[in-house]
Amino acid sequence: MAAASPQLILPRSGSRTSVRRRVSRLGDRAAFTVVLGCALVSILTTAGIIGVLLFEAVDFFREISPLDFYGGTRWAATFDPPSFGVLPLVAGTFLVAAIAMVVALPVALSAAIYLAEYAAPQVRSVLKPLLEILAGIPTVVYGYFALNTVTPVIRIFLPETNVFNALSAGIVVGIMVIPLISSVSEDAMAAVPRTLREGAYALGATRLEVATRVVFPAALSGILASIILAISRAVGETLAVTIAAGATPRLTLNPLESVQTMSAYIVQISLGDAPFGSIEYRTIFAVGITLFVITFIFNLLSEAVLRRFREAYE
């Protein structure tokens, strides 16, 4: 006699178990549709951004040639007669971003090295959250701080400085992005395998030599990626810059003068009441798409750097 083989007990169709199973399968399919739909929202957001910006910008470029827009050195959109050369806005944006990087890079990179290579765990657990508060302060507060504290201090040393100036804006944007660079760089350095450090220590290297000649180069891709992201953030930063740098579109490298950034121009027009469909209304979309493309390139660059120069230790 053959041993009784274990039998799979299938519920007969129409039985209670079968109905319940069918309901739960139905629920499963419904849930799948819902989560898929939600995932599509993020794709639609990107499509929406590009669509809306293009839609209005195309109308703008029908009236103003892109050559005049991207080649022009005078921005006077609200004047009569108007002039739509976007270069002063782009220059103002990059002037502020450059100052921000000069402020942020030394501080953020030393902070990252300290946290990753030197700090004892207890010290680290106190310093790191404190540093990250800097990223949590609303940007309008930085704007207030720039106008009411940083600029007066600058004017003590350089009395010819304008009340609104690129330097003050750049300094506070720099402070704002310190945690962005330091956190990501620190993570990148922490990901460098211990064996590399121990090899260097075994050869008699000091901590400084291990940090700067072993860990830093090995983590370079992550560090560079974080710096590029910070530049992108500084370029897109709006309120602090609007408050501190003012609203004077000017093609200048002088950080003590008032400049207008792309984002600050969009705010200026949004605060006024440019009638819907007017050329003034459309300028903010033309400036907006320029800003979007610039930050988009930086974001892609950051990802490419991360992928291209990643050192694999397997």
Added chain:
Amino acid sequence: MSVFAWEEPALNLRLDRRRRANAIFTSLCLAAIVLAILFLAILLVEVLRRAWGWVDLQFITSYPSRFPAQAGVLSALVGSIWLVVLTGLLAVPVGVATAVYLEEYAPAGRWRDLIQVNISNLAGVPSIVYGLLGLGLFVRTMMLGRSLLAGALTMSLLVLPIVIVAAQEAIRAVPPTMREASFALGATRWQTVRHHVLPAALPGILTGVILAISRALGEAAPLITIGALTFVPFLPDGPLSPFTVLPIQIFNWTSRPQEDFQRVAAAGIVVLLVLLLTANAVAILVRDYHRRKVNW
């Protein structure tokens, strides 16, 4: 002649120099961190110093005014709370569902990579560009006007990547054995997600919610772009009402030349920071409560 290499005077000198370089570098690095934290301290002290005597009951319960002494944050405070609650209601379910799709449903491949890259790109889009999207899509095309709802929709798209990324990390941290046990008992994928993965991932998801709320509370640029008002002497009475928020009100006061309005702006900043702290504290308490319940 010395027996050991390190007793050689020239080598000793070099070692001393290298050690000294290390000591100097250590102090410089520490100084950098202290400098950054000092900046934070100066910022807070400066704001508090200027706000001193201006934050009182009258300030909290008054509408904005042309006269600094009578100006208050009531409409901005209520507007901010409305906006953050609506934003959370919109962004959290969609964000968590997206994370569930990416971590539990989507097969690895091009499609999933595309969504993932798209999300990290969205996280890098400047906030003011979201404002232009909101202006074109919600205010004009959907004709929601300069309403709270238009603002909350715009803001929820802005914070969506934050929620998604945090929720993904939390879901990924749930051990696969929990899912396998659930499947082995015959649960469907959704039942597994609903009853096991999401409850276990809840503390991490709440971290994302904290970050999203903080961002939404402090952000003003996209709301200015969609046309939120800067002078609102009334309270919003529903999602379609015009509104203002604290950061916009502070921005408005900061742009005025009178010294007293700078004081009022500082008082507004104190209210905003207290609101941020409160929102964070509540969310952290909720998170820790749930974290204590989860153990594997």
